[in-house]
Amino acid sequence: MDVLRSGDRERLFDFEPFWRDYYDGQVNDWPWYNIAFVNGMRFSNVFVYIEELKENSYWFINGRVEEEGGVYSFYSTCTEKIISFEEYHIGGHFSEGETVRFSLQPDGDFLDVFVDGAILFTLVKLDNEIGRQFDNLVSERWNEPFDLSRIVWPRRADGTMDILPPSIDMSGFETSHATTARLRIRDNPATDSPIVTTLDAGAQVQVLETGPVATIGEVTAPWVRLLAVNGFTGWAFPGFLESTAAPAEPEIHEPPETVAATPAEPPAPVPQNDAASTPMPLWSLLAIVGAAVVVVGGAVLFAIRRKV
Numbered sequence: 001m002d003v004l005r006s007g008d009r010e011r012l013f014d015f016e017p018f019w020r021d022y023y024d025g026q027v028n029d030w031p032w033y034n035i036a037f038v039n040g041m042r043f044s045n046v047f048v049y050i051e052e053l054k055e056n057s058y059w060f061i062n063g064r065v066e067e068e069g070g071v072y073s074f075y076s077t078c079t080e081k082i083i084s085f086e087e088y089h090i091g092g093h094f095s096e097g098e099t100v101r102f103s104l105q106p107d108g109d110f111l112d113v114f115v116d117g118a119i120l121f122t123l124v125k126l127d128n129e130i131g132r133q134f135d136n137l138v139s140e141r142w143n144e145p146f147d148l149s150r151i152v153w154p155r156r157a158d159g160t161m162d163i164l165p166p167s168i169d170m171s172g173f174e175t176s177h178a179t180t181a182r183l184r185i186r187d188n189p190a191t192d193s194p195i196v197t198t199l200d201a202g203a204q205v206q207v208l209e210t211g212p213v214a215t216i217g218e219v220t221a222p223w224v225r226l227l228a229v230n231g232f233t234g235w236a237f238p239g240f241l242e243s244t245a246a247p248a249e250p251e252i253h254e255p256p257e258t259v260a261a262t263p264a265e266p267p268a269p270v271p272q273n274d275a276a277s278t279p280m281p282l283w284s285l286l287a288i289v290g291a292a293v294v295v296v297g298g299a300v301l302f303a304i305r306r307k308v
């Protein structure tokens with residue numbers, strides 16, 4: 001976890017200098033960080049196995065396990081130990097045939113391991129994301145970018161952390177929402193997940209991604225992972241979030257350009273056939289308006305067609 005928090009795989013040498021001091025690049029075609037092995041322990045109700053520096057190992061056979069006040073204790077006899085690198089081993093605690101008393105004290109995501117009353121290790125429960133990001137940092141196994149913002153950092157039962165998350169780079173922070181009331185930020189998108197921090201009303205946040213849909217109270221919405229202005233990241237239910245994006249300006253339509261209408265010319269006067277006027281000859285009228293003349297049974301019919 002210290003190496004992970006530092007973001008520097010060279011920190012492995014602080015815990016296992018074996019890889020720096022003994023790795024021979026001429027023998028192996030792969031870099032040291034692809035063969036590095038972090039200390040491991042295995043517990044069962046029958047045996048304990050401790051491995052350090054890959055080449056140092058210890059085997060124990062257990063006696064009866066007893067529990068008291070949440071602490072599990074048992075006597076265990078070291079049946080075998082293999083030490084290849086004496087200067088790096090913890091074997092001073094054990095000799096073959098020696099019986100010691102192990103005590104395991106769970107505390108949230110941590111497990112404190114005691115030998116004869118003195119703490120030997122503190123083990124940390126990891127999730128898949130922590131393991132994946134460690135691989136991204138150390139072995140480049142996935143060819144993915146190393147991203148600490150996705151990690152849920154382990155907590156003690158009282159919510160405290162042995163290893164605090166590193167400061168988050170806020171240079172790219174862009175406010176997208178603000179809280180409308182006090183809002184709890186959690187490790188995971190669930191109401192029973194540990195609380196990372198609580199934001200006051202009006203706190204600025206940046207929504208990074210959406211998660212599973214849930215119904216809380218009468219609100220159905222997807223959980224959102226966000227980055228808060230105070231540098232904390234986690235999941236929140238969006239019932240108390242409002243967007244800070246400026247509303248879109250209404251579309252403005254310009255009125256059509258006004259063109260002055262040209263007054264229509266008054267129609268030509270129609271000759272009036274009254275007593276005061278002189279009747280026009282029939283042939284003249286036909287020449288002006290056009291006519292089709294049909295003779296039917298000696299009667300003359302006119303179909304007048306007005307010129308267009």
